[in-house]
Every structure is written in structure tokens, then in C-alpha cells.
Amino acid sequence: MSDPEPINPEVVRRDFPIFAGASHRQRLHYLDNAATTHKPDKVINAIAACYAQCYAPIHRGLYPMAEQATSNYEHARRVLQHFIGAASPDELVFTSSATEAINMVASGWLRQRLQSGDVVWVSRMEHHSNYLPWQRVCHEKQAQLRFIELTEDGQMDLDRIPELFAEPTKFIAITHVSNVLGVQNPVASLCATARECGIPVLVDAAQSVSHLELDVSAMCCDFLAFSAHKMFGPTGIGLLYGRQDRLAGMEPLQLGGGMVDSVVDGTSAASSWAKVPSRFEAGSPDMPGAVGFAAAADYLSSLGHERVGRHIAALTRLAAERLMGINGISLLPHAELPASGIVSFTHRYIHPHDMAQVAGEAGVAIRAGHHCAQPLLRHLGLAATARASFSVYNDESDIDALIDAIISAQRIFCE
Ligand code: PLP
Numbered sequence: 001m002s003d004p005e006p007i008n009p010e011v012v013r014r015d016f017p018i019f020a021g022a023s024h025r026q027r028l029h030y031l032d033n034a035a036t037t038h039k040p041d042k043v044i045n046a047i048a049a050c051y052a053q054c055y056a057p058i059h060r061g062l063y064p065m066a067e068q069a070t071s072n073y074e075h076a077r078r079v080l081q082h083f084i085g086a087a088s089p090d091e092l093v094f095t096s097s098a099t100e101a102i103n104m105v106a107s108g109w110l111r112q113r114l115q116s117g118d119v120v121w122v123s124r125m126e127h128h129s130n131y132l133p134w135q136r137v138c139h140e141k142q143a144q145l146r147f148i149e150l151t152e153d154g155q156m157d158l159d160r161i162p163e164l165f166a167e168p169t170k171f172i173a174i175t176h177v178s179n180v181l182g183v184q185n186p187v188a189s190l191c192a193t194a195r196e197c198g199i200p201v202l203v204d205a206a207q208s209v210s211h212l213e214l215d216v217s218a219m220c221c222d223f224l225a226f227s228a229h230k231m232f233g234p235t236g237i238g239l240l241y242g243r244q245d246r247l248a249g250m251e252p253l254q255l256g257g258g259m260v261d262s263v264v265d266g267t268s269a270a271s272s273w274a275k276v277p278s279r280f281e282a283g284s285p286d287m288p289g290a291v292g293f294a295a296a297a298d299y300l301s302s303l304g305h306e307r308v309g310r311h312i313a314a315l316t317r318l319a320a321e322r323l324m325g326i327n328g329i330s331l332l333p334h335a336e337l338p339a340s341g342i343v344s345f346t347h348r349y350i351h352p353h354d355m356a357q358v359a360g361e362a363g364v365a366i367r368a369g370h371h372c373a374q375p376l377l378r379h380l381g382l383a384a385t386a387r388a389s390f391s392v393y394n395d396e397s398d399i400d401a402l403i404d405a406i407i408s409a410q411r412i413f414c415e
Helices: 009-013 041-053 064-084 098-113 132-141 187-196 244-248 287-303 305-324 352-361 374-380 396-414
Strands: 092-095 119-123 144-148 169-175 201-204 223-227 238-242 260-262 329-331 342-347 367-369 385-389
Touching: 041 287, 064 092, 064 238, 064 287, 092 098, 092 287, 098 132, 098 169, 098 201, 098 223, 098 238, 119 132, 132 144, 169 187, 187 201, 238 244, 287 305, 305 329, 305 342, 305 396, 342 352, 342 396, 352 367, 352 385, 352 396
Parallel strands: 119 144, 119 169, 169 201, 201 223
Antiparallel strands: 092 238, 223 238, 329 342, 342 385, 367 385
16 A cells, blocks of 8 residues: 655645744744644634534523534534544543543542552653642552653663552553653553453543544553643543443542432432433533534544654654754653654753743744653653654744754853
């Protein structure tokens, strides 16, 4: 079979209004895609159409527009079901973000099952969103939260922990792609072994969903979480995938309208909940957000995961090679050149914040800081790094602009 036609970023940029008019002002070199992505017209228009043409409360109204709005919301759930290869739309819960999805599992599922002396594993490279919820529940239950440590080259050192898949391990929570190192973890093999041993796994797909094809059935995970805003969708909506039997055993954290079956009087706790997934979507759901989320998934699918993945991998490798050619720059540990859209680096004499500020003034948006991954940065002996992250609308000229900005920063700080 012939290779798919490569992504043409110049053509892709035309889908994104933020890049319009770039010839009249300073070109935006947006290299902060691991933090959030820009939105194509398709997503913006889908959301605008909800408000302009079909806006009503969902799962409540009996008039035609309310029924249409409900149908649009549930259609969005089905689009996302197919996007991640879930067996049923009932396995998808709309949340406000990946962060909320992970908190729901830690507090609504694990808290009821965790006991003193049990062990929960996370990797050393987790974002705080996939660390703090487990830390709190372990602290409350006097369980241990342990790190899967890293090899010298920044990979999870799975071989050195034979006890990972044995008693008293009760849960594993792992990021698919690190938001700092850019490494892609072998989640499918980890989940397969964990399933054989009866240990549930949550995969944090916040950084992979934008460029890797996710298939929760093949991945064998019990839970998976991601946000729309990192895959061209709106901010304020995310998704929790949970295997049906896992969601059936999860307590709803938020109680209120829309998630009940029957409500009793007084102080009795005998009120009962609606079926999954409505049980986990208390309050008025974000219908336009869900529709925009589905439009983003359709947009990404129309570009093609393989093409997107290749484009991003090629840019990331090129950026890594160019950065390594600059005296004073060190890339964060990595076995091979990073390919997951993220390159983190430090400079011997320039603080990452100064680097990001000089780059920003040159129209290059990069991130500097601990990237909400303090346990990882502490392990690496660093307080902060600079991070460039790539998407479908980026091209070599963005890398040229980044390199020029670093050379300018060197002139300012090193000469
Ligand atoms: N997990 C990872 C790996 C992330 O990079 C992020 C955000 O940067 C999150 C979780 C949290 O995502 P959100 O802030 O959209 O909930």
C-alpha cells in the first residue's frame, strides 16, 4: 500500500481562523500545543450553530428543539465512542476535563475499594492531574502510592518492579504520552498484563489523543481520560471512558439534576441514581461543548491519524536535531529522538522563563516551567524546562523561528 499523502500545514492553517491575516501582522509560531490546541472553523461553527440554531436544555424538554438538542448531544457521544473504539456509548461519560475524569475514578471508584496497606502505582512522569487524586485517596486510606521509576533514558523501568503486577497492588494509573519527556509508554502491553492479574488500569490520554489513534478495546484499559481542548475541541469538556462493569461500580461524585432515578424525602440515603452514564453527568450538560468535541474528533479523523502522527513525529525529530546543534542546549533524557510532539530542553546559561519570554517577543509561543510534573522535575534535578510542542498546523518555519529566538536569547544573556 502506498504511503498516505503528507499533511500540508499551509493548507491546514487555512482551517484555523487564528492564523488568518498572518501576512499582515507578525506570524504566530504556536509551539504550545501540549498545553492546548487552536480550533478549526469546523469546531467553532459547530458550537456556534448549537447556540444559533438548536439550543435548549437536554434530557428534559419535550418540545422539538429540546429533543433535537438531546439527540445532538447523544450523537456526539456516539461519534466519540467510535473515535476511541469503545463497545458502547454508555461507556463514555462527559466530564469538564481529563482532570475531572481522573478525580472521578480516584474518588468515586478507588476510594470504596482501597484499604490500608494496598499499593497504587503511577509512573514518575505523571502530570499532577494523574498524581494528586491518587495521592489523596492513598493518604486517606493509608495505602501506598509508589512510582514506576525511569531508566536513564527516560523510559518507564517496568523490568525492575516484579511486584507491580502482584498483591497488594490495587490500581495502576499511567500516562500514555509524557507531557514533559514526550515519551510514549507501552500502555497496551501494561494493560494486558494487568488484566491477566486482575488489576485495573487508568490511562491518561491527554497528550496522546491529538495524534495517536486510540482504541480502548485493543488497549485493554479499564479507564481512559482526555480533554477536548488538546485535540482542537473546546475548553471545558473532557471524557471519561470506563468499561461497563467498572462504571457500574463507580459512585457519582456530583449529585443533582439529571442523574437521579428517584429522590426520597428527608435524610434517608435511599435516593437512587439514573443508569450509566447519566448518573455521572449531574446538572445541565454542556451540549454545545459535546457537539464541538465531536466535531474536533471528526476533524482529526478527516486528517487521518497516520498522517497526523507522521507529520508531528517528523517535526519533533527535526526540532530535536536542530536544538541539539546549539551549544549550551540539553534535551531531556530520551532513548531516541522524541517523536510524540514534545521536546523539552534546558540551556546551560539561560533560564527557561527568560528563553520563553524572548521567544514570545519574537512571536514564538513555547512553554516554560515545571509543566505540572514536579515529581519528574525533582527526579531530574531541575526546577523548570522550556518545552516546544507541535501540531498539524506547524511546519519547519516554526522551528526556524524557535532556533532564531534561542540565538537571540543567547546574544542577550550570554554575550
Ligand atoms: N494529563 C496530562 C499528561 C496533561 O498533559 C494534562 C494537561 O496538560 C492533563 C492530564 C490535564 O488536562 P486538563 O487540564 O485538560 O484536565
